[in-house]
Amino acid sequence: MSLAVAAPARHPLAGRVGLVAAAVVVLGEMVWLVVGLPGAALVSDLGAMAVSSWAAVLCVRAARRHPLALRRFWGLLAITMLLAALGRTVWTVERLGGIDLPHTPLVGALFAAGIVTGTAALLCSRAGGRSLVGQARTLLDGVIVALALIPVGWVVVFRDLADADLSDPLRTFGLLYPMFDLMQLTILVAVAGPGRQMWRALTVIGAGLAIRAGADAVYVSLVAHGNYAAGHPVDVCWPLSYLLVGLATRYPPPGAGDADDDAGESPLPPWWRVALPYLPVGGAIVAVMLSRQPTGQTPHLVFVGMMALLGVLALRQGLAANENLRLVARLRRLAYSDQLTGLPNRLTFIRRLRRALREGGPVAVVLLDLDGFKQVNDRFGHAAGDRLLTTIAERMRDAIGPDGMIARLGGDEFAVLVAGDRPVAPERLAVRLLAALEPLPGEEELGVHPSASIGIAEYGPQHSSHTDLLRDADIAMYAAKAAGKSAWRTCTPELRESAVSRAELIADLRRAVDEGQLLMEFQPIVDLATGTVRSAEALVRWRHPRLGVLPPARFLPLAEETGLILAIDRWVIHEACRSAATWRERAPEVTVAVNIAAAHLCRPDLIATVTGAMGAAGLPPRALTLELTESALIEGSEAVLDRLAQLRDLGIRIAIDDFGTGYSSLSYLHRIPATELKIDRSFVSRLDAGDARAYATVEMVNRLAGAFDLAVVAEGVETGEQHAAVTAIGCRQGQGWRYGRPAALSELLPTLAPADVAR
Template sequence: MNRVVVARPTLSGRVGLVAAAVVVLGETVWLVAALPGAAVVSDLGAVAVAAWAAVACVGASRRHPLALRRFWRLLAVTMALAAIGRVLWTVQRLDGHQLPHTPLIGGVFTAGILTGTAALLCSMAAPCSLVGQARTLLDGVIVGLALIPIGWVVVFHDVAAADLADPLRTLGLLYPMFDLMQLTILVAVAGPSRPRWRPLTVIGASLAIRATADTAYVSLIAHGSYTPGHPIDVCWPLSYLLIGAATTCPPPAGGDGGDETAESPLPPWWRVALPYLPVGGAIVAVVLARRPTGQTPHLIFLGIMALLGVLALRQGLAANENLRLVARLRRLAYSDQLTGLPNRLTFNRRLRRALRDDAPVAVLLLDLDGFKQVNDRFGHPTGDRLLASIAERMRDATGADGMIARLGGDEFAVLVHGDRPVPPERLAERLLTALEPLPGEEDLGLNPSASIGIAEYGPQHTSHTDLLRDADIAMYAAKAAGKSAYRTCTSALRESAVTRAELIADLRRAVDEGQLHLEYQPIVDLATGAVRSAEALVRWRHPRLGVLAPERFLPLAEETGLILPVDRWVIHEACRAAAAWRKRDPQVTVAVNIAAAHLRRPDLIATVTAATGGAGLPARALTLELTESALIEGSDVVLDRLRQLRELGIQIAIDDFGTGYSSLSYLHRIPATELKVDRSFVSRLGTEDARAYATVDMVNRLAAAFDLAVVAEGVETDAQHAAVTAIGCVHGQGFRYGRPVALPELLTTLTPVDVAR
C-alpha cells in the first residue's frame, strides 16, 4: 500500500524565510530613509524575494500531498514570473526608461496573474467541478470590472483630461482590477471551507497588500508624483514574502484536503452577494465620471460593457445551475437514494393517478422477513448492500408488468395497472423466486425472504389508502402463514384485521383499567409433593369478550410493544402475591414469564428491584422465566444484564427447553438456575415412545452437569408423573398437580400434594 509521507518545512526553508524577511526589512528602512540608490535597492529586493518565494513554493509542492502539488507549482510559476518581470523592469529602467511600461513586461506580469488565479482555483478549498470553478472566476471578474469606474472616480477625480492622453496611465487601472479579482476569488473559495486552510489566509494578506500597492502606484502615476524607489515599492516584496511564508504552514490533516464525500457547508449570505455588491458603486461611478461634454471615458465605457457581458454570463450560469439543482431535487424527492427505485411519494402519486383511470388496479406489498437479523449480525452497510441487490432482483422480476417502489426500510410495493397479462398472484410468485438465495448467500445467512400481501381495487375501497391498508392486512396474513408466502386480501381477512385492531385498542386500556388478573399454577416437589412455588399466568377479563387466555392477546402485546407495561404489572403483582404466601410458608417462590423485549431494556433491573423491594420479597424468591429464542438472540449487553440479576439473587429459568436452539455453548454463557422441559416431550411419556423418555432423561442429566434444577412441564397423567419421577426430575408442573387458580384458591394448596395417588 502506497503511503504519502508529509514532511514539515526543513531548516533551510526556515532560514530562507528569515533571510527574506531581513531583505524586506532592510529595503523598508532604505526606502523610508530615502538613502542613495533607493530605486536599485527596491528592484533588487523585489527580485530576490520573488525568486526565493518561487523556490519555497517548489519545496512545498514536494512536501504536500499529491492533491495540492498543482496549487504550489502554479504559485511557484507565479513567483518566478514576478521575478522575471522585475528583472526586465530593472534592466530597461537602467537602460534609460524611467517607467518601462512595455508590452513585454506587461505580458509577463499578466501571465503571473493568470497562473496565480489558476492556483487559487486549484486550492483544496476551491470547487471541484468546472461549473463551480467557472462561477468563482466570473465572480472575481465581476468585482474587478466594477472597480474600473470606481477607481476612475477615486484615482483620476482631480486629474485634467489632457493629462490622461498617455494610455499607460489609464490602463494602469487594470492592475488593481486584477488584484481585486484574485482577492475576490480567494474569499469565495476560502469562505465556505471548514476548517480554514491557513495558507489561504496568508496568501489573502499578500493579495490585499499587493492590491493596495497597485492602487497607490496608479494614483501616484496619474498625478505624476511617482519616482522609482518610493516607499510604496516595499509593498511588492512584502507580498512575495507572505507567499513564501505560506509554504511553512503545515499540510491539511488527513493529507488530502478533507473528505470529498462530505457535504459542503452552505455559503454565508455575503458570499452569495459578494460579486453583486460593487455593481451598484460602479453605476454611481459611471454617472460621476461623465465629462462636462456628456461623454463617458472610453475605458469606463468598455469596462461597463464587459461588466454587463460577464454579468449576463454569470446569470446564465446561475440559471443553468438552478435547473440542474431542480432536477436533482426532483430525483431526491421522488426516488429512493439507496436502491434507485421510486419512493413512497412517487408510488402514492402513481397509485392515485391509476385509480382515476377506468382500469383494474392491484397493489402488492412486500416486507422482507428476518432483515433485522441481517443488520444486527453483519451491520447496516452490509444490510444496505443487500437491499440494493434485492431491489435489483425484484426490478428484474417485475419487468414491464408493474412499477416497483421502495416505501422505506425493508418494505417494497408493486403497482399493477391497466390490462394485466400477468395476474398479481403470478407476479408475487416471480418475486418470491427472485428472492431465493444466490449461491453463497445461504451459507452466510444473507437470505431474507419476503411476505407479500395483494389487494385489488374494488367497490369497497374509497381511496388509495384503503387499498394499501388491505395489502398490509394480506401481508401480515402471509407472515402469519409462515413467511416467504403471499396472500390476497379477502373480506374475512379484512374483518379479522378490524377485530385485531379493536383488540389492540382495548389492550392499551387493559392495564390502566385493572382488567388484567393473575392465576397461579403450582409447581411441586416430586419427592415430597410439597408446593414450594407457582407460576404466575396472566389473564384478561375483557369487558365484552370475557376472560381471554394469554395466547389470545400476548402475541399482539409483543407485536405492538404493549408487552412491556403488561410485564411490569405482572412482575409487581406476582411479587405482592408471593409476599402474602410467604407469611404462611417462608419457602414459597414465584415464577414470572418475561418477554424478549424486556431483556433488551436497560430498566429491567430497576423494574425487578422495585417490585421485590416494594413487596418486601427476597430477591431469591423470584424466578424469571425466559424462552430459549429470547436468550439466543440476546447480545452481550443482555447477558450482562442477566448476570446482574443473578448477583442480586434473582433466579433465571429457561422455559420450553428443547424447542429452540438448545446447545451447550449458550448454557455455558447464560447464568441460568433452572431448566423447564417443554410439555411436548413430557406429553409423550408413559407411552411406547422411547425417544421421548430418552430426551427427557438426557435433559435431566445435562441439567445435573450444569448444576441446574429441572421442572417437567405439562404433567397431566399418572404415567407421565411416574416417568418424570423415575427419570429424576426434581419438580413437576401440570394439571395433575393443579390447574391455574386465583390467589385465594392457591393458598389452600400450600400443603403437600399427594403425589402417590
C-alpha cells in the first residue's frame, strides 16, 4: 500500500458545488457579522444550520464510500453534525421565542449528545485503537485534560467576577464546552499522526476542533462577563468548524492511498504525546491554589473538578499498571518461547539445562538437526518451510511427551533435555523422534518431509559446564550426518577426540596460507602417441609443522566447509601461473591446469583473480586450463556459465574434471563452454581387468567428446595395460603414475623433453 500523500478524492460536480456553496455561506456570514449588518443573529443561526446539515450529508456519503471498518466513524460523525444542526435549530426557535437563556434542557441534551457521538467517532476510528482497554485509556487521557481545565478556567475567567452566577446547572454545563472541546482534541491528537490511518482527514477535523475550542472559550468568557449577544463575530467559528468536517470527507478511503496500520507496526508515539494528558495537571494544581477565596475555601466547582481529576488519574494509572503487567507477561513469552512453533526457545533450554546440572542427577541432551530442510525452503518458499517446522514440532512434542523437554534452538535445530529420574533412555527418545519424522502416507510423494540427524550426549566427569555437554551433542549429531543422515549417534571419547583434532586442524589451516605452509606439486599430462608432456596439473600440498606433508584429501574438504578454500585457490592460481611462466622458457607449448573449487565459481571476482595472476606472471591465457568438477558446473547458475564463457573468450581452456561421476547430462555439454573432458580414474582403473563395461564407457566418452569437439584426458593411468587400452580407444592424452607422480617444479623441469612412454 502506497505511503505517498493522498490527494482529495474526485467528487461529482454536485459535490464540488456544495463545497463552494458552503464556503460562500461561511464567508458571507463572516462579513455580515464583522460589519454588523442587521439580522446578524438570524444570519448566524441559519449559516450554522446550513453548513452543519451539509456536513452531515457528506459524512453519510463518506460512510458509504469507505470500508466497513470506517463506516461507524463517519456514521457517528454524521449524527454529530445532525445533532449540531438540530441543536442550533432549537436554539434559534427558543431565542426567537424570547427565551433569554438558550441553554434549555433540550438544547443541552442535543449538544451533550453531539459531544458523546463525536467522542465515540474518534474512539472507534481504526486509528483510535482496536481494544476496549486502549479506547478507555485514550478517553481517560482526554477527560484528564478536560478536568484540568476547570480550575484553570476558573482563575482565567471567573476569579474577578465575584457575582458570577453558576447556580444554574444548565448554565454551568454551557460554560464547560471548552473543557469538552479540549477532551476531544486530546483524543484526536492521541489517535492521529503521520503514518496512522486517516491521519490527513483527522488532521482537518482536528483543525475544526481547535477552532471550535477557541470559539467556545471566547463564548464562555463573554457570557461570564455579560458581553455576549447572538450574532457576535465569534459565531462564525462554529460553521467554519463544520465546513472543515465536510472538507475532511473528501479524502479517499485508506485503500486508495492512506497508510494502513495493518501493513506493519505502528510507529512509536513521541514523548510529548505520551505526556500530553499529564502536562495540564501541574497547571491545574497551581490554579487551585490561586482560586482560593479570601475565606480560604476553594470554590465548589473547582473542588468537584479536582476530586474528579484525582479519580480519573487514579483510574488511568490503574489501566497503565494493568497494561504494564500484560506487557511484561507478553515479553516473557516472547523471551522464553519460540514464536513459530510455540516450543521453548534456546534461552529457556539453556536455563533449564543449567538448573538440572545444579540439582544433580543424570542429565542428557538429545540434539536434532533436520536433513535437507534448506531444499524445502529453496523449492517451496519460506512460508511452506515454516508450516513444515510447525508440523514437525507438534509431532516431536507428542513423541517426547512427559519424558523430556523439547525446545527449538533456532532454524531447523531442536534439542531435548532429559533430566532427573528418567523413565526412558535418551537413545529410545532418539528412536521415537526418528519414527515421528517419518513421512505419513502421501507426504513422501510431495518431497517436503526431511529426515533428521540426532546426537546424544550424557553429562559426565569430562564436562565442566553445560557448554561442554552441548558441544558433545553437536559432535555426535555431525557424526550421525556423516553416517548417512536419518540416524542417531552417542558421543564417545573417540568422536570427541576426532572432533578436537578436526577443530585443531581447521585452526592450523587458517594460518597455513599466511605462514607459507602450502607447497605446489605438478603431475604431467602427456601425449599418448609420443609421450611428450603437453601439460601439468597443479596439485596443492600442506606442509604441516607437526603432521608433515598432508595430501589434498586431508584438508581441502575442511577448507571448503570453512570457506578457506577461496584463499587457497587464489594462492594456487598465482603459484601455478608463476611456475608455468618459468617452465615455458624451456618448453613454450606446455600448459598448466589448475583445479577451481565450486565456491570460487560463484565469486564475481573469479575473472579478476585469474587474469590478475596471469598478468603478474606474464602467462598467456592459452597456457592456462581451469579444471572444474562436473557436479559444480551443473549446479552452477546462469551467472556462473556466463563467467566461464568470458574466461573461454579470453583464450583460457575449461576442463570438466572427473567426468562421468556427476549427474551427466548432454544438455549441459551444450551449455558449458568446456574445451576438454577428463575421464575419471574409476573407469580407467578397471581397464586392466578386462572390464567390458569400463572399456565401453571410456570409448563412449571419447566418442562423445569428439562429437562436441572436446579434447580427452584419461586420468589415473598407472599400468601398461591401462595405457594400451586408453591409447587403443583413441584418447589423445593421459595422466597418472604411469607417466609421472606429482613432483616439485624442480623435478618436473627435466621431464619436459620428449620421452618414449608408449612401449
